Amino acid sequence: MFRTLICSNELNKDELIREKLQSWAKSGLQLVLLPCDPTELANLDLQQCLWIVTRDEEWELGTEKGIAMLPYVPELENVDKWNFCDNLSKLPSFPKAENIISGFESVDLEYLDRIYRREKNLPWIIAETEEFVLRELTLQDMDGLFRLYEDETLYPYVEPLFEYDKELEYEQQYISNMYRLMGFGMWLVCDIHTGEIIGRAGLETHDYGEQTGLEMGYLLRKDYRGKGLATRVCRSIIEFAKRELSYPELNCLIHSDNTASIALAKRLGMKLDGKIDNHGKEMLRYRMKLRGKV
Incomplete structure (x- = not known):
């Protein structure tokens, strides 16, 4: 501030x-x-x-x-x-x-x-609690981002990063085109006490047939799972979407065997709405109303 x-x-x-x-x-x-x-x-x-x-x-x-x-x-x-x-x-x-x-x-x-x-080219703080900070990524976070993706348990549900130089170029463009133009994107979840990057979560857009909808994604480091943290992070994202954006609904695309993410979507009040092809992969589509009628 x-x-x-x-x-x-x-x-x-x-x-x-x-x-x-x-x-x-x-x-x-x-x-x-x-x-x-x-x-x-x-x-x-x-x-x-x-x-x-x-x-x-x-x-x-x-x-x-x-x-x-x-x-x-x-x-x-x-x-x-x-x-x-x-x-x-x-x-x-x-x-x-x-x-x-x-x-x-x-x-x-x-x-x-x-x-x-x-x-000042400083990251936006999306949410801050007694246990985590949800904020934008900066180029100074690249090493911590790569350490996060060393967690093999993230796969196959998460796409891997590019090689370092290509990922750096990608994130530079992402900061300019998503954060600055759209005002949202995939953010970093950081431990409030240590500042370590412990996850990624946020919002992007996805084409659903003829409509473009808002999609929420999330991942946490293995040692931070099973504590309800993902639920609290996602609820802060939902509040941001309701407060800051005009999309009527929120979607999550989840692999059918990702039982932890399915359970999380249900805890958040999201409802299953069939399956969808996502770049050649069949995914479950969960939805929730942000405002009005879905």
């Missing part, structure tokens, strides 16, 4: 924004309100800051100093869609910004922390 939120004092004049800023400050976040032309940032640990910028000059200064930034352009809400390009050219440009907000209604500390982590 970043420690300091920087923004112009002008934002504090908006009642909704002021209430949010005050609530975040009460939660322990350091709040720095700058004048319209900020010139003094020397006393801050800039690597622990997130700056909500509103003008090109602020963006340029933040870029120069390496500060994580989130542009705020309220005018975007009122841009005429029929003359979008012409009107957009009159707004602040913020080149290379991956995220821009036009309002604060849905902005909370979790959202700001995720923006900060994206800007």
